[in-house]
Amino acid sequence: MTRYLGRRVLLAVPTAAGILVAVFAIAHLAPGDAASALARGGRRVPPAAAAELRRIYGLDRPLPEQLWNWTRRAVRFDFGRSFQDGRPVAERIREALPFTLALNGCALVLTLLLGIPIGVAQARRAGRAFDRIVDGVLFALYSMPSFWIAMLLLALFSVRLGWLPLFGASSDLPASAGVVARGLDRARHALLPVLCLTYVSLAFFARMVRSSVAAEIPKEYVVAVRARGASWTRAIWGHALRNALLPLLTVVGLMIPGLLSGSVLIEQIFAWPGLGRLFYGAILARDYPVILALSTLTALLTLASILATDLLYAAADPRIRRG
């Protein structure tokens, strides 16, 4: 097991390095730079001033040198300062991170809590009317663009009915507002965005659960459990689902990094101050330090969750760790 772990970790290092170089290359090879991005909206920046900006940002140095300088600092988790506002990148990320984590975390938990029962219920009735209808509904949900759904939900709940706030992560509450009032206010703001994020991943995840559980049900051990007199519920939840969990682990593992990479569209529509908007703004402004830091974090988290998934697999299945 230790050898297996060591091998996997060692393999992750060159992968991470490769990802970083690729991210750096893509960001820098995209046409335009932080100076030309300033001219949005028709304001012309004199070439001499643009050249000065490039010098301030270190963009006048050869690319390999920029890459080296960036890597040297990045390995110490020093991501430098944002081009846009001169603040440390870490500070900007820290500011936006809780908003995105809250939104995506709720969505992930909801997806798991709803997706497993739905998928199991479907698998149990595989091929029957219930299964087909739910399948159809999930498929329809999955195909509907979330920004459109967001607009419809807003039109209903915020404009027509006036039950939920139209935008933002909080209202202008009086300073005297208590913790409960503030918490409720946050929850009301988060409800619709969470819903929009959840339904897409729910549709996807429930279908995965259904197919892996359905694949287990006809197997002999399930029949054996039934033959011993256990109920369907016990046979499925206690036995079939357990065996079906292995492939689902991979799916969940890949959903974890999504916690960090905010949804640009949803955050934009709901004016939610999260990482998605930070990233989108950074791309438009060619704010390389922010782009690189966020990409790096997402890449590392992806690697870490793949690694964790592999280890869980190995823990669960002796054939893999001896392989």
Place this chain on the structure above:
Amino acid sequence: MRKLLSAFVIAASLAACHSREPGPASSGGVPAGKIGFEDESSEGAPRDGGTLYRRLEGEPATLNPILQTSDYEAFVIGDVSRNLLDYDKNMQIGPGLCDRWDVSPDHRVYTFHIRNEAVWEDGSPVTSHDAVFTIRRVVDPAAGAVLYSSGFDGLEKADEVDPKTFRVSFTKPYAFQLQAFNLPILPARTYEGHDIRAAAQNRSPVSNGPYRVASWRTGESIELVRNQRYWGARAHFDRVVFRILPDPTQAFRALKMGKIDEMRLSSEQYRSATTDLDYRQCCRTTLSYDLSYFYIGLNNRLAIFSDVLTRRAIVMMLDRGALARDLFSGGARVLSGPWAADSVGYDPSVAPYPYDPSAARALLASAGWKDTDGDGILDRGGRKFEFELLYGSGSSSSRQVGEILKRSLESAGIVCRPRPMEWAAFEKRMDSGEFDAVASAWSGDPNPDLFAYWHSSQAPPDGLNNLSYSDPKADRLMEEIRQDFDPGRRRELLHRLHRVIHDDAPAIFVLQGAQKYGLSKRIGGLVTTPMGLFKFWPDSAAWWDRAAAAP
């Protein structure tokens, strides 16, 4: 990796749908809007109190006034920082923090007197030390004050004379030098010894204007409250809250629900507003021209655009009257020269080229364009008449005008290929002059000096004359205009320059579209100027709440 790539794709497509305006629509149902200068500054009895909710389309990067680059920053900073000199509603440069200034007879030395009563929000006086400190930062290359630095080209020195007086001298006289002092200043005390690009004060600026920053919730809102120490005329609202609402559909809803009091309307929103009962109940629309205009620039360096007959033919092939009628809801003015129609440089007696495709064809023939190989495309000297028209992908008017130009030219045997590009990439191509033609908006400036943008010495890669326009007559006029200190004569020279550029047709000065703002009906005291609704003193600081309780 896929995640990142898809983020780029999303960003690109978001940029593409940034301003969702519909395709060409009939003008049916759209009332002929009244566009004139509105002035409610003397109407009613303005009352104090209440909160003004304004919309920002994006998050300001900084509130350091000399580092600002975007409109979002300008709106907030405008309420917090007064300029040394300000534009008034007639686009004249006048008193701001300084109430008097003297100019030496050789027009090289400017002496400014800061108002005695001018103080920062902590009560300390605004001094000449602050002003000189700011000017030195502006010209410091390490500061990167891109919006202001070029105004101080040729600065010789800036010195304090006494605590309220400072003197700035330049190596050469320049007719529009005073406009550089439309400059906000920094409190020297809090910035001295700091890297001004990274200073923490950039998010909590020290005010010398009617409001001060009370809080900034990143990505959500910026709240301003009355600066009790403000030395000038009191602003009417007690509070100004800027809400950061990037999505235009959401913002429009917020406007109708009274969550914001003003926003720029897209053509689509403008059209729907006329029939939207909710909107008509709560809001009114104001139309105004500002100094920006829409143009299609031809790269004069290219062989296909090198002769004036060809360029004029292209201009005459675009039906701008129809564009103004059908595409630019709310009103538009066809232009004949490189300024907005209200600019001092614009000569109304120069008529725009008419839309005349047959005359244009004749011009092309006399310029030597013929379809010699019978493929339906004109050629000259073995070269086909084909070009690419670049535009920034966020702009729907560029896309529409580009398509219309393409179709118009097709019938004459010219191939025009409109091509959208993401903004930063587009700007890079434009600055380097590596394009055939571009469709873009000119943001305009009260300063009519064209030297930096049209003089032949300013061609790329080192200058902003990215069309590589070159005409010795125009060059000479631009030089003379900069050196002429008599406003009447200068105006005459500007008008002559207008005619020369019109005759050369280096670009299609397509038209000026009206800016459309939706405003809550409770807002009074509105003034529109040749610069539009904003960017003069006191713009929104003079607005007041008609619904505020009488004292």
